[in-house]
Every structure is written in C-alpha cells, then in structure tokens.
Amino acid sequence: MSLINLFRKRNRTKLFTTPSHSQKFFIYHKFRQFYRFDISETDAHNPQAALHSAQERAAKIYGTKATYFLTNGSTSGIHAAVLSCVSPGDKVLIWQNAHKSHLNAVKLAGAEPVFYEQMIDDNFGVPVGIDADTIKKELSGEKIKAVIVTSPTYEGFVSDVRAIKSVCEHFGAYLIADEAHGALYPFSDELPESSVNIADFTIQSLHKTAGGLNPTALLHVNCDIDAKPALDMITTTSPSYPLLATIEANIKYLNSAKGRKKIADLIDGLKQLRQSCKNCEFGGNDITKILVKLPKYSGFDLSEKLFSKYHIEDEITNEKSTMLLCGIGTDAKKISALKNALQNLSQL
Numbered sequence: 001m002s003l004i005n006l007f008r009k010r011n012r013t014k015l016f017t018t019p020s021h022s023q024k025f026f027i028y029h030k031f032r033q034f035y036r037f038d039i040s041e042t043d044a045h046n047p048q049a050a051l052h053s054a055q056e057r058a059a060k061i062y063g064t065k066a067t068y069f070l071t072n073g074s075t076s077g078i079h080a081a082v083l084s085c086v087s088p089g090d091k092v093l094i095w096q097n098a099h100k101s102h103l104n105a106v107k108l109a110g111a112e113p114v115f116y117e118q119m120i121d122d123n124f125g126v127p128v129g130i131d132a133d134t135i136k137k138e139l140s141g142e143k144i145k146a147v148i149v150t151s152p153t154y155e156g157f158v159s160d161v162r163a164i165k166s167v168c169e170h171f172g173a174y175l176i177a178d179e180a181h182g183a184l185y186p187f188s189d190e191l192p193e194s195s196v197n198i199a200d201f202t203i204q205s206l207h208k209t210a211g212g213l214n215p216t217a218l219l220h221v222n223c224d225i226d227a228k229p230a231l232d233m234i235t236t237t238s239p240s241y242p243l244l245a246t247i248e249a250n251i252k253y254l255n256s257a258k259g260r261k262k263i264a265d266l267i268d269g270l271k272q273l274r275q276s277c278k279n280c281e282f283g284g285n286d287i288t289k290i291l292v293k294l295p296k297y298s299g300f301d302l303s304e305k306l307f308s309k310y311h312i313e314d315e316i317t318n319e320k321s322t323m324l325l326c327g328i329g330t331d332a333k334k335i336s337a338l339k340n341a342l343q344n345l346s347q348l
C-alpha cells in the first residue's frame with residue numbers, strides 16, 4: 001500500500017483519537033483537502049506501514065541502503081546524519097561558511113567542529129567546491145570522525161565527491177554530503193553526478209529544486225549505520241502524512257518518463273538561454289543555477305534592474321554576480337522572459 005492510495009480508501013471507523021478535527025471539521029476551509037489527509041497513526045489508517053514501504057521503494061529508486069522522508073527540511077537530515085555517526089567529543093570537519101545546520105548538528109552531537117575554508121571564485125565572487133587534497137591535509141593532521149561537504153554549493157559549484165570519499169575512507173572518516181540544492185541530479189545524466197551512491201549520508205531538499213512543498217527533504221544512507229534512532233530523537237511523533245505523501249508522489253514523478261522529460265526540457269531551455277545571451281558570462285557546474293555576470297553591471301545593479309524593470313527576482317546576489325535558481329517548475333515562459341531581459345540589458 002502506498003501513502004497516496006491510503007488517502008483514496010474510505011474509512012468508516014469512528015475515531016476517538018487524535019487529530020480531533022477527525023478529517024471532517026475544517027477550521028480553515030481552503031485547506032479542506034489537507035485536513036482530510038491529515039491522519040494519525042490509528043489502527044484504522046495504519047499509515048506507518050504505508051510510509052515504511054514507500055521509503056523502501058524510494059531506496060530502490062535511488063539505489064541506497066535506506067532513504068528517509070523528512071518533513072523538516074535538509075536541516076533535520078543533516079542533524080540526523082551527524083547524530084548517527086558522531087559521539088560526544090569526536091571531531092567533525094565542516095566548512096567555515098556552511099549552512100548553519102552543519103555547526104548546529106555538531107553542537108547537538110556534543111562534538112567538536114574543525115573548520116576548513118573554501119576558495120572563492122574571484123570572477124563571480126562566490127565560493128567554489130572543496131577539493132580532495134584540502135580534505136586530505138585536514139584529515140592527516142588530526143583524528144576526524146566525519147566530514148561534511150556542500151555539493152553543490154548554493155551557487156552551483158560541485159566538488160569531486162568520489163575523490164573526497166576515497167580520502168575519507170583512507171582515514172576512517174564518514175562522509176556526509178549536503179546535496180540540498182541537487183535533488184534533481186539522480187534523474188538526469190546531464191546534471192552533475194549525485195552523491196547518493198557515494199557519500200555515507202546524502203541530504204537533499206525536494207522543496208528547493210525538485211518541485212516539493214516546503215520543507216520536504218530526503219536523507220539517503222549508504223553505509224551500515226541505522227539512522228532511524230537519530231531521526232527519532234529530532235522528529236515529532238505526530239508526522240504530517242499529507243506532506244509525507246507528497247514526498248512519495250514527488251519521487252515517483254521525478255523517476256517517471258514524464259518527470260525525466262520535464263528535467264530534460266528544462267536543461268534544453270537553459271542551454272538555449274546560455275547560447276543566446278552571448279554578452280553574458282555564466283559560471284558554476286550546474287546549468288540549473290544561472291550564475292551570471294553582465295558587462296558594466298555589478299551583481300547588485302543587475303539584480304535591481306531585473307526586479308524593477310522585468311519583474312524578475314533572483315535567488316542571491318553579490319557585488320560581482322547574480323544567481324537565478326531554476327528547478328522542475330521553471331517553465332519555458334519564465335526562461336524566455338529571463339532570456340529577453342538578459343539580452344536587452346546586455347545590449348544597453
């Protein structure tokens with residue numbers, strides 16, 4: 001039984017259980033359907049069994065040892081991964097400017113952070129990925145229990161996670177890949193290689209690029225550690241089954257011919273955009289992150305012009321460049337509007 005099908009079943013049992021809206025009492029009518037699907041772990045519904053088999057099917061799709069559905073973002077996946085493989089007093093190698101969940105995870109585990117720096121690409125003013133040699137130097141110096149890398153970076157630079165994994169293996173350290181911004185990678189050969197089958201733990205946000213609702217995400221486990229006890233420590237005992245069901249549907253869609261075609265179309269549209277904006281300079285290794293520079297514009301000027309003149313909002317900007325995030329929901333119309341705006345601005 002899948003979670004999606006569970007909601008199709010009519011249930012005649014009179015529930016004297018939580019939630020007290022009983023799927024029938026709608027305080028906020030616009031969300032009626034959400035209330036209908038908002039079930040608890042009752043005998044009548046037994047959503048736990050459906051969740052368990054949905055997660056097992058997901059692990060088969062991704063080729064992992066286990067894949068867990070998260071309804072508190074990649075943040076919770078990073079916390080659970082660190083708590084799973086690190087004990088109090090252990091050292092964890094993390095990037096100095098990493099997302100705050102990395103340092104918080106280390107603190108939660110009672111471990112000690114050891115920081116590494118990432119090089120900055122001077123042309124675009126953004127951090128690039130981390131190389132295996134830097135990790136090797138750090139691991140040669142002291143006993144590190146786990147390493148966390150962010151690949152891709154927010155702006156779309158990927159690291160050689162395979163090479164980093166061999167270094168980690170050599171030194172007996174676990175590797176955790178923060179792939180929050182790379183949830184489409186397993187579903188296209190034209191995108192960078194995903195870490196899901198390389199790192200010991202990989203965390204992906206479905207809500208960032210893969211069409212998921214906020215804050216749906218995945219924790220993939222590729223080693224022999226059972227991440228469930230750590231997840232139980234940080235997760236509610238009353239999960240949102242409507243959100244969990246969207247995760248099941250999300251993965252099914254990404255893995256379907258329709259989903260893969262949608263990603264391929266997105267990539268084609270973005271290739272055309274790059275080809276037709278000859279005066280723009282593009283950076284990064286992930287075509288779905290439009291990291292762009294225009295002659296005569298600072299990143300902030302470009303961001304401001306796109307917003308005020310073309311009603312286009314970017315994801316993040318710095319002095320040198322601007323990044324516009326694309327994902328499965330970025331349609332041809334939107335790409336065309338951006339292409340026109342960039343062409344016009346670069347001709348002024």
Ligand SMILES: Cc1ncc(COP(=O)(O)O)c(C=O)c1O
Nearest residue numbers: 072073074075099150178180205
């Ligand atoms: C690199 C990176 N990792 C992790 C996260 C946390 O993701 P979530 O918002 O899904 O908890 C973010 C969020 O912006 C991020 O940019």
